[in-house]
Amino acid sequence: MPTFWFYLKDLMPLVATIPLAVVALWIGNRWLRLRHGGAEVQADIEALRDEVEALRRELAETQERLDFAERLLKGPREAHSELPRSS
DSSP states (O other): OOOHHHHHHHHHHHHHHHHHHHHHHHHHHHHHHHHHOOHHHHHHHHHHHHHHHHHHHHHHHHHHHHHHHHHHHHHHHHHHHTSOOOO
16 A cells, blocks of 8 residues: 555645745735735825826916916016107
């Protein structure tokens, strides 16, 4: 009757590959989770996108106000410079 060691030598390649397969699956799962992000990460990204959009709107409004103020300040000076000068 064959002993346990006789069967173990036939099963050894399988026993040796199981830990490697488990590690490979763990690494693949971790990589996918980092690549696609969890629900928590996606929520953070969406919040940051909303904040950036709000900042862009605020910057555009500030630039419009600056342009308006520059036109107001520049207006009277240009009006006087365009008048004909008497020599």
